Amino acid sequence: MTILTGETLARLNADLAIPRYDRRQVTTGIVHIGVGGFHRSHQAMSIDTLMNRGAAMDWGIGVQPSNTAMRDVLAAQDGL
Numbered sequence: 001m002t003i004l005t006g007e008t009l010a011r012l013n014a015d016l017a018i019p020r021y022d023r024r025q026v027t028t029g030i031v032h033i034g035v036g037g038f039h040r041s042h043q044a045m046s047i048d049t050l051m052n053r054g055a056a057m058d059w060g061i062g063v064q065p066s067n068t069a070m071r072d073v074l075a076a077q078d079g080l
Helices: 036-050 068-076
Strands: 028-032 060-063
Touching: 028 036, 036 060, 060 068
Parallel strands: 028 060
Antiparallel strands: none
């Protein structure tokens, strides 16, 4: 199994959707507070769609600083 990171994106199956924008250009505009992984994942998918169209680059989704578990999981996969 391939671990998902920014470095491994290019090795994924070409049929998989990956970000086509420069993720270094994204700034946080949304901070997700509390529980709600289901909502966060759907929100992220919508924002990613906009970013792939060249819009909403200032709507990156951050996590509440106290949510260290989610922060650590996202950091391990380069925020993907």
